[in-house]
Amino acid sequence: MASELIVNGHTYEVRAPVGASLAHVLREELGLTGTKIACNEGHCGACTVQIDGVPALSCITLAHAVRGEVTTIEGLRDHPLVDAFVKADAVQCGFCTPGQVVSAAALVAANPEPTSEEIRHHMAGNICRCGTYPRIEEAILHWRG
Amino acid sequence: MELLRPSNVDQLDEGVYIHGGTEVVPLLRDGILSGERLVDIRGLVPRGVRDATIGAGTTLAELEVDPQIPAALREACRLAASPQLRNMGSIGGNLLQATRCWYWRLKYPCRLHGGDTCFAREGEHREHAIVANDFCASAHPSDVAAALLALDARVRTSQRELPLAELYHVPDEADRNVTRLAAGEVILELELPPVEASVYLKAMDRKKWSFPQVGVAAARAGGETRIALAGVAPVPWLLESADALASGDEWATPLPRTEWKVPVARALVRRAVAALG
Incomplete structure (x- = not known):
């Protein structure tokens, strides 16, 4: 299922299957490895990105469910x-x-x-x-x- | 796996419903929830506050700073989870969050998972329940649910309206569920009756980003005081009266290593009632 993702002003198509986390897609598909994965269960905050300016945990955000523009540390x-x-x-x-x-x-x-x-x-x-x-x-x- | 995005209740299909995802995504990853169809319900659950009605899609972060919201609920939101989780998590989802019982989370074949043993009763249970804990000693972790219970909130779902207290069910042999929500039923709105004063106090292991060891919400309306507790029972727990804890500790049936919660609960109830003035 194709899905678009806007990250730091650029539009990307997500290729990962439904269920993939935003953190995984940022790091493994888009090469934006500034976003870190540590606990990978929403506790530690290492994976924090902004979605429409609001801090969110990308490790427990489904990439296909993102509605809004993502800003990572690279942005x-x-x-x-x-x-x-x-x-x-x-x-x-x-x-x-x-x-x-x-x-x-x-x-x-x-x-x-x-x-x-x-x-x-x-x-x-x-x-x-x-x-x-x-x-x-x-x-x-x-x-x- | 597929992801559906229905825009109204009539389009709802069966599947794993997901809003902010802060609970559902980790449970999917751990295999406690499973399914080939995810249903993103953000398109059909109202968000925002209108008079005394709270859309179930309103985030905890939005409620934490809303001056229309009674103090007990604002404080329960402010003290819940971390800022990022409060930005993501909806109030409706918060009411449906599962226990933090480590045996349940680690998929021990416990009674909530359909087995015949409560591993916490014989095992590690420092953070577990002190009332209604005979069948299952899990503790309900929602600060928000305790606040809404003290505030006497009503719930509107896709199928009916009910008092919040009736949403919950102490699990037993016949029915292991912690809520009475039917398959396909979605919480849409919460209705708050007016209150004169309310407060939420919380004992936790750290000052920030911690589940309630004991949370106490108190609200006064029409000369009556309602008190509800988080972290003490498998469901949010409404006290029969403000004096229920004054006459002794018979109200509680703590396990050996949850006895410490009993005086904490009594002290917080006393302070909460005093704070109502």
């Missing part, structure tokens, strides 16, 4: 948050970082000056097993540089 490469994460050294192993930036980009789009409490509430679905949370919070607080 955010020029976002000031990327530099902010580097500047705050908000990375250790870096595996969760794409998902962190995708979630944070949605937050600052809706709320350009979030408080620490708002950041903690909004970012609660992105787990960092290295524990860089204070630096992630710092990066988002100072995302404009």
